[in-house]
Amino acid sequence: MLEALQFEFMRNALLAGLLTSVACGVIGTFVVVNRIVFLSGGIAHAAYGGIGLAFFFGLPFVVGTMGFALLVAMVMAVVTLKARHRSDTIIGVLWAIGMALGVILLDLTPGYNVDLMSFLFGSILTVPTSDLWLMLVMNILILLTVGYFYNDFLALSYDEDFAKVRGVRVEVLYFLLLAMVALSVVMIIRIVGLILVIALLTIPPYIAEKYSGSLRAMMFLSFLLSCFFTMVGLWISYFFNLTSGATIIMVAGVCFFISLFLELLRTRRPFSSGN
Amino acid sequence: MRDAIIEIRDLWFSFNSIPVLKEVNLTVRRGDFIALLGPNGGGKTTLLKLMLGLLRPDRGSIKVFNEPAGKSTHRIGYMPQHLDFNQSFPISVLDVVLMGKLRPGKGWSRYSHKDKLAAQKAMEQMEMWEFRNRRVGELSGGQQQRVFIARALVDEPEVLFLDEPTASVDTKHQTDLFDILKELNKTVTIIVVSHDVGIVSSHVKSVACVNQQLFYHDDSEITQEMLEMAYQCCPVDLVAHGMPHRVLQEHEDND
Numbered sequence: 411m412l413e414a415l416q417f418e419f420m421r422n423a424l425l426a427g428l429l430t431s432v433a434c435g436v437i438g439t440f441v442v443v444n445r446i447v448f449l450s451g452g453i454a455h456a457a458y459g460g461i462g463l464a465f466f467f468g469l470p471f472v473v474g475t476m477g478f479a480l481l482v483a484m485v486m487a488v489v490t491l492k493a494r495h496r497s498d499t500i501i502g503v504l505w506a507i508g509m510a511l512g513v514i515l516l517d518l519t520p521g522y523n524v525d526l527m528s529f530l531f532g533s534i535l536t537v538p539t540s541d542l543w544l545m546l547v548m549n550i551l552i553l554l555t556v557g558y559f560y561n562d563f564l565a566l567s568y569d570e571d572f573a574k575v576r577g578v579r580v581e582v583l584y585f586l587l588l589a590m591v592a593l594s595v596v597m598i599i600r601i602v603g604l605i606l607v608i609a610l611l612t613i614p615p616y617i618a619e620k621y622s623g624s625l626r627a628m629m630f631l632s633f634l635l636s637c638f639f640t641m642v643g644l645w646i647s648y649f650f651n652l653t654s655g656a657t658i659i660m661v662a663g664v665c666f667f668i669s670l671f672l673e674l675l676r677t678r679r680p681f682s683s684g685n
Numbered sequence: 686m687r688d689a690i691i692e693i694r695d696l697w698f699s700f701n702s703i704p705v706l707k708e709v710n711l712t713v714r715r716g717d718f719i720a721l722l723g724p725n726g727g728g729k730t731t732l733l734k735l736m737l738g739l740l741r742p743d744r745g746s747i748k749v750f751n752e753p754a755g756k757s758t759h760r761i762g763y764m765p766q767h768l769d770f771n772q773s774f775p776i777s778v779l780d781v782v783l784m785g786k787l788r789p790g791k792g793w794s795r796y797s798h799k800d801k802l803a804a805q806k807a808m809e810q811m812e813m814w815e816f817r818n819r820r821v822g823e824l825s826g827g828q829q830q831r832v833f834i835a836r837a838l839v840d841e842p843e844v845l846f847l848d849e850p851t852a853s854v855d856t857k858h859q860t861d862l863f864d865i866l867k868e869l870n871k872t873v874t875i876i877v878v879s880h881d882v883g884i885v886s887s888h889v890k891s892v893a894c895v896n897q898q899l900f901y902h903d904d905s906e907i908t909q910e911m912l913e914m915a916y917q918c919c920p921v922d923l924v925a926h927g928m929p930h931r932v933l934q935e936h937e938d939n940d
Contacts, residue, residue: 443775562789564780564784568770568771568774569770569784571737571739572765574738574739575739575763576758577758578787578790623775623820624776624777625775
C-alpha cells in the first residue's frame, strides 16, 4: 500500500484530500445546519462559468473559478435576503446560466482541448504543489473567520431572529458565510469535480450531526469523516484504476446509507425492547 | 404614572401589499403584563416582531425605551415561536442559554465565568440546570420552552417578549409556565403572544386583541364584544371561562 506514496502525485493527492476535508468539515457543517445545500449546489455549478472565463481570457484556472464563484455567491446572498420566497427559483436559474456561460465560452475559445471531465469529476491526482499552498491559505482564512465569529455564526445558524434581537449583523455574516462556501466549493472542485461537490460538502456533516453535542464537535467529526472518505476512496481508485472523484463519493455514499441504517436500528430499539 | 417602555403610534404594516396591521396604538408601561390575543394570521406575531425591530413599519412609529425599535438590544429578552426550531441542531442546553449573553462582533470571545454563572442562575430559576449538557432537541416541548425562557432571562432584561410560549405544551405545563411568568412579572415587564384565552385571563394584567386592528383593554377581563371584534366570524364561548361581559372601547377612543 505504501509504495504508492513514492509518487509525488499520490502524496499531493493525499494532502489535497486532507486540506479539502478541513473546508468540508467547517463549511459543510454550516451548509447542512443552515439548509443552504441547494444554494451551495448552485454556486458549484455556476462556477463552471468561471472555468469558461478562465480559458477564454487566458486567466489561471483558480482566478477564474474563484472570482466567478464569489460573484455568484454574492448575487445569491442578495437574492436570498431580498426575495426569500422565490430564492430557490432564482438559484436554479443562476445555476443553469453559469453552466451555459461556461459551455459557450469554451466553445468560443480557440484551440480548446482541455479534458472537460477533470472539472466535472475532479482531478485529485494532478494537483500541483502550488495548489496545495493555495488550499492551505484558504483553509487558514476560513478557520480564522469562523473562529473569530464562532458565537455569532452559531446564533445566526440556530435562531436568526434571536441573533438579530441581540444585535448580530446577520446580513454581513450571511455574505461572509456564502463567500466561504464559494472558496470551499472551488477547493472541492479540484478533488471531486463540480458535479460531486455537494456530496462531499453534505454527507460528512449529515452523518456527524447525529453524534455531535455542539457545532464545533460536528465540524471536527465531519473533518475526520471527510478525511476517511477521501483517503479510502483514493486507495480504492488507485488499486482498481477507477475515477478518483467518483470513488470518493461512492465511499461517502455507502457510509451515508450505513449511518441511515444504524439510525433506523437506534430509533426502532425502544419498540422492540418489550419483546 | 409608571414610565412608558414601548410607545406605538399610528402603526401600519403590510406584507406583499396585503394589510396586516392598521392604525395600531399601544403604550406599554413598566410592570405591565400584556397578552396579545387574536386569530391566526391576525398580526399578533407581526406586532411583536415590529416591537423587536425585526420588521419595519410602513407608517407610524414604535419607540422602545425612547429609541427606535431594535436599538435597545441589551434591555430586551425574546423567546421566539417554538415551531421555528431545528430539532436536529447539535447544541446543548447550556449553549442555548449562553446565546442570551451574546455580545456580537466581540471576536474570539468565549463566554466569561460571569456569563456562565448568569446562565446557571437562569437555568436554576427555570429548573433546567440538571439538563445543561443535554441536546436541546432531545428535551420535551415543555422543557424546551423553559430553556428558551432561561435564554431570554439570562441577560436580566427589563422587558420580556414571548411568542406563543405555551404552544405544544400540555395544560398542566401551561399553567406552570404562566405561574412562572406571573412571578417574573414582579421585576420584569412582559408581553406575551397567545391564542389561549382561558389561561391568559387568569394570569395577565391586561389584554390586547389583535386582528388587523388592535383592541386594548387595561384589564385582564375579556369581553364577548372584544373577542367578536378580534375574531369576527368565530366568537369564543366565554360563558365556559366564567368571564363577565363588559363593553370595550377601542383604545384610541380612550385617549
